[in-house]
Amino acid sequence: MNQPVYKRVLLKLSGEALMGERSFGLDYRIVNNIAAEIREVVQLGTQLGVVVGAGNILRGGEAHAQGMERTSADYMGMLGTVINSLALQSALEKIGVETRVQTAIEMKAIAEPYIQRKAIRHLEKGRVVIFAAGTGNPFFTTDTAASLRAMEIKADVIMKATKVDGVYDRDPVRNSDANKFNSISYTDVLTRDLKVMDGTAISLCRDNSLLIVVFNMHQSGNIKKVVCGHPIGTKVGN
Numbered sequence: 001m002n003q004p005v006y007k008r009v010l011l012k013l014s015g016e017a018l019m020g021e022r023s024f025g026l027d028y029r030i031v032n033n034i035a036a037e038i039r040e041v042v043q044l045g046t047q048l049g050v051v052v053g054a055g056n057i058l059r060g061g062e063a064h065a066q067g068m069e070r071t072s073a074d075y076m077g078m079l080g081t082v083i084n085s086l087a088l089q090s091a092l093e094k095i096g097v098e099t100r101v102q103t104a105i106e107m108k109a110i111a112e113p114y115i116q117r118k119a120i121r122h123l124e125k126g127r128v129v130i131f132a133a134g135t136g137n138p139f140f141t142t143d144t145a146a147s148l149r150a151m152e153i154k155a156d157v158i159m160k161a162t163k164v165d166g167v168y169d170r171d172p173v174r175n176s177d178a179n180k181f182n183s184i185s186y187t188d189v190l191t192r193d194l195k196v197m198d199g200t201a202i203s204l205c206r207d208n209s210l211l212i213v214v215f216n217m218h219q220s221g222n223i224k225k226v227v228c229g230h231p232i233g234t235k236v237g238n
């Protein structure tokens with residue numbers, strides 16, 4: 001079980017995953033650990049796209065709730081993803097992993113713009129492509145960006161990294177008797193409002209039969225385990 005079962009994957013990392021125990025910003029030790037895990041799967045020959053959130057810097061929804069105009073708040077969140085993407089790029093390149101950052105909003109002085117065909121070429125050449133700035137549009141989450149990019153690059157799976165072991169019937173942090181699903185359908189996730197990803201992201205995956213694997217990011221080695229088909233986390237499919 002040390003061979004990849006997926007040829008091309010889209011890894012969705014939350015901004016909080018990069019924050020560690022801090023309450024804001026980046027914990028570079030954690031960023032370096034994630035980079036090392038990514039290198040392991042790249043070395044197995046798996047092609048990897050990454051979408052990073054920005055919850056460690058700014059949440060558009062929260063800023064909006066506190067009075068920010070929604071569109072501006074969402075753009076601020078998108079800029080946060082660019083910061084996180086550059087941090088991850090730097091950590092990866094430091095350990096010899098070739099990467100490209102592509103932004104959904106053009107900022108050519110910082111990174112190349114998102115071009116689907118170029119992204120696929122980079123992946124074919126073994127480069128990790130980090131998709132920054134979400135979808136480039138307000139009112140969408142980075143989960144939806146992950147679903148969209150996964151579809152566009154024809155990924156076999158979205159790997160959704162979380163703080164818990166998978167999808168539970170109730171919040172496992174608050175309910176010690178919550179039960180974990182080994183697999184669940186998109187429709188059940190939506191009708192039971194299980195908060196795996198937002199509804200738009202799940203619907204997009206359902207409409208295109210794109211497999212999602214939800215797994216725990218806080219256990220080292222899990223990225224490789226999912227890529228190699230170990231039965232961890234929860235599969236969301238048809």
Ligand code: GTP
Nearest residue numbers: 099100101102107108109110111112113121122125
């Ligand atoms: P191949 O054509 O497959 O070799 O890909 P490549 O990415 O190496 O070619 P390219 O010449 O397009 O890019 C060389 C470097 O410039 C890479 O690090 C790219 O990320 C970077 N780059 C390309 N386009 C842009 C851009 O519009 N803005 C910025 N900031 N960097 C860019």
